[in-house]
Structure formats: structure tokens, C-alpha cells
Amino acid sequence: MSDLTLNGIPVVDTFAEAFDVAGTAIVVTNDTPKWAMIAATVMTGFATSVIGCGAEAGIDAELSPEETPDGRPGVRILLFGFEPNGLKDQLLKRVGQCILTCPGTACYAGVEGPTKIKLGGAIRYFGDGFAIAKRVTDAEGKARRYWRIPVMDGEFLCEDSVRAVDGAVGGGNLLFLGRTHAETLKVAEIAVEAAKSVPGAILPFPGGIVRSGSKVGGRTKGMMASTNDAYCPTLKGRAASALPPECGVVLEIVIDALTSKAVAESMRAGLHAATEAGAAHGLLAVTAGNYGGNLGRHHYHLRDLLSKASA
Amino acid sequence: MSVLTLRGAPPERLDLNGITPLALSLLSEAEAARLPVGTSRRGLTLGDCFAIRLDGSADLVIEGGHERLDRVGGGLSEGTIRVEGDVGQRLGEAMAGGELTVSGSAGPFAATAATGGRITIKGDAGEAAGGAIYAAKAGLDGATLVIEGEAGERLGDRMRRGLILANRAGRLTGARMIAGTIAALSVGDHPGYGMRRGTLLLGAHGTLTPTFVETGHHDLVYLRLLARSLSRLSPAHAELARRPLKRYSGDLATLAKGEIWAAA
Structure with a gap:
């Protein structure tokens, strides 16, 4: 043989x-590793093949509190699509239906790249005009923009935009x-x-x-x-x-x-x-x-x- | 580093807008000495008021401050300016980047319209630091202003974005805020009066305007991010963000998308 x-x-x-595919990464955090994983698991469900699911997604890594922007346990999720527009559509749907809905979660960009995908800036409309944008400096001194969307357990905090990489x-x-x-x-x-x-x-x-x-x-x-x-x-x-x-x-x-x-x-x-x-x-x-x-x-x-x- | 040494108390208010390391790096000492800085018909130049020593570097030191030095660091976009002494009004006006440090105190309207960079006042700041000058639409507009001493009234009046840290501040802190964040360990009466959006993080405060409504205690992710961000600038303010806090929403007389976080 x-x-x-x-x-x-x-x-x-x-x-x-x-x-070649369009790829991005997000970081989802929660108060406990269990609930961060629940959110990530739901978001990466029905994402086996881009042909039938619209996207391919999976959990890249579990993150310790020291590795996340807000000091809580987190999970890094990778999401891939045929092209950036399709990826954006899937990202919005999955974050909107699986991360926004999950108690306690927050959502951040997980990778740097040349293509900007508006995320929190699109999901903010769920806030019906009550959402607040805040610009906060991260650990590297870079200003990042977040949306704080009022929800029934407090706020859903989501980074304004994430990035798609070249070369996925x-x-x-x-x-x-x-x-x-x-x-x-x-x-x-x-x-x-x-x-x-x-x-x-x-x-x-x-x-x-x-x-x-x-x-x-x-x-x-x-x-x-x-x-x-x-x-x-x-x-x-x-x-x-x-x-x-x-x-x-x-x-x-x-x-x-x-x-x-x-x-x-x-x-x-x-x-x-x-x-x-x-x-x-x-x-x-x-x-x-x-x-x-x-x-x-x-x-x-x-x-x-x-x-x-x-x- | 380049050094401007004040020869003595200026006979009139001086306008140092545009006297930046970048601008001076393009000039010889003789050319720099001819820059007009006077504000009367006397026609004072930089050389009349300062001994000038330039080396083309991105760092400028102004030795010998005075409350008649207005708009110090105005238009700074890169590099550093350190003032050893006091300054007058509109410190760092329309600054876009770099670092500006004043070892003494500053007059009114410090950091007005500043869009980037960091301004640090080791002493006190006059009224409306980070606030809008008369007829201007907005005050601080993205820069970071750190006041290690006491700020006067109307700190951050009509600020649009950016961050202000102060040890103590007078009444009407964050009045008419458009957006942005102010953190102070202690402020006077009526913080956030007329604020549309924005965040006030306060240790102690005077009387609250009745058009703010308490929403209770909330363990929000935003406070964690804010605490982490503040820890780079001031551990005391970062600690304040980690304390039990009570949230007030307002000003209900305007857009009501602002908030006051007050130590419980």
C-alpha cells in the first residue's frame, strides 16, 4: 500500500x-468555567461543515482568569466560513442566539487581523436604545470599545468589533x-x-x-x-x-x-x-x-x- | 531633551499653543526664539521669555512654570512635555497624543478638546478641567487626564469621551457630560448634573441631583474592565472600582444614559 x-x-x-477560508476567534467569559463552557458548547453546535451549517466552529482553548480581558474563566472559540460576509452572518447569529442568551457571559475579540467584523456594534440593537458604549484601555494599553446591553441578569458586555484573519x-x-x-x-x-x-x-x-x-x-x-x-x-x-x-x-x-x-x-x-x-x-x-x-x-x-x- | 527655561514672571499672558517637541525639532534655536507667544501688542516672542536649548528630541522640558503660561502643550501629537511648575488655562488644549506632565497646578479648562494622549497634573486643577470652553460643543474628547490633587468645579463639563481621574473635585463634577468616564475619590454636590451619557465612579459625594434614580448593587463585567484599566493609572481608583458600589442612573432630566457608581 x-x-x-x-x-x-x-x-x-x-x-x-x-x-482558504475566512476565520475569526472570540473569547467568551463567565463567572465559572462551567458556564463559559456551556456558552461555548452551544455556540459551536451545528457547525461541523460550512456547506451544510454555514460555518465550522470549535473550542480552541479553555482560558484561565489571568488569560481573559475581565479576569474571569473563559473559552476561546474559532469560527470559520467560506468568506468574510458569510462568517459575519454566522458570527452574529451564533453570538446573538447562544452567547447573549447565556447567563453571565461576556464576549471579546480573540484574535487580531485585517478585516473588521462588527459584533457588539450590531448586537447592541437588542438593547432597544438602552445600550451604552464604553471605551476601556486593555492590559496592553490599547483602547477597546465595548457595548453594555441591558439584559435581565444585568448586562451583556460585548466588544464592538472582532477581527477576521488572513490565511485561515x-x-x-x-x-x-x-x-x-x-x-x-x-x-x-x-x-x-x-x-x-x-x-x-x-x-x-x-x-x-x-x-x-x-x-x-x-x-x-x-x-x-x-x-x-x-x-x-x-x-x-x-x-x-x-x-x-x-x-x-x-x-x-x-x-x-x-x-x-x-x-x-x-x-x-x-x-x-x-x-x-x-x-x-x-x-x-x-x-x-x-x-x-x-x-x-x-x-x-x-x-x-x-x-x-x-x- | 530640549529645554525652555523661563527667564522670569511673564509681563502678560503667554500663549504656548503649538510649542511642541515636533514643532521645535524643525527649527533652529534662533528660529524658535522668534516664535510669537505674546497676547498683547507688545509682541513678545519665545526668546523674550525663555532661554532656549534644543536638541531635536521628542522630549521637551519647560523649566519654571507660571500661571500666565496658557495652552501649554496645545496641539501636542507625539513626544513628551514636562513642565516644572504651574501653568495657566487650557493646558493641552486639542492635544492628540503624547504625554504632558505638570509638576505644579493648572488653571481652568485643562485638557479641553484633547483627543488623545495623557495629561498629568501633579498639583491641583482649576475649574472645568476636561470641560468645554465657552461656546465649544465638547470638552475632553478622548484623552486621559489625571489630576493628582484637587480639581475645581465642573470637572469634565460637557466632556465627550476619554477618562478623567481626580483625587478630589468640586461641585457639578461631570455636569452636562456627553460621554466618557470620570473617577474621583471625593466630589462635591450635584455630580452628573444634566449628564446625557457617561460614567462617574465616586468614592464620596455631596448631594445628588434628584433626577438620578438608584438601580441598586450590580456585579457587572464592565466594572472589572474599568478596574483593570484604572490600575495602570491609579491603584486607589482601581480599588474604588472593586469596592461594593451603588449605581444611580441619570440624569433623567436629559437622555438618562449616564450612571454614577458610588461607594456603598
């Missing part, structure tokens, strides 16, 4: 194909070919933990793992994407199948990040963690998904990720 191996596990000499990438991926569902899921879980430990990278699918890998288009007219039949074990034996006979399960992890480097490092971490645990869990091989290299300009060759650190 492949001349490449890592920790004794075959690695297919192929590449993951990923795309969506669609880094790894596919794990295994023997049984339980064992392959364990390998994928281990890979997810390693991959999401890279700052600025998220894995938007359930638990970071997707079973319904897709190809572009389909036999049904109008389908943008359809099942990745080459990696479906029940379709083994057909000419297009890419699976060896002993493969019974394929699971994929998908990675979005604020930078291309973070995608590569996240894939590297996932690849190494999966192959280290792979022998004990029946991992047959690791590969990656691409569309022939013609759709996305970011190609992450697994060959380049075999070393522990980037060159």
Missing part, C-alpha cells in the same frame, strides 16, 4: 487538500484505516486529542471525528458532495475501492486553523499520536483526503509530516 511507515504503521504517500485554512485531514469500529475509534480519539492541542486549530466534527467522509459531487443531480465510496468498507471489492480486504472501518479527522502552519502542526500531532497508539489498536494505515489537488491550494503531504518537528 505504501513505502512510508511511521511507528510501524503504513502511511500512504498522499496529501490532504485544504482551502479549512480542511486539513487524516483518515485512519482500522479493523474494528471500537479500536479505530480509539485511535481517532487519541489523534483528536493530539491534534486539538495545537493552538489556533479546531476539529469541528462530533468529537473531532467524521465517519461520513465525502467526495465532490455525486451520481444524483445537484448533489454538492456525496459519500466517499472509495473508503466505505461495505463497498470493498469494487474497482474504485481504496481499502485493503482486512479494513473494516475508516474514520477521519478534519482540521481548521487560523494559519496554514497550525493545520500542518495539528495534522503532524494527530498522525504521530495515532501511529504511536495504532499497533495496539489494529490500525492498518493512515491516509488523507484530497480532490486531485485541483480545488484547494493548500496541500499537506503526509511524507512531510513524518518527522516530529517541522523543518
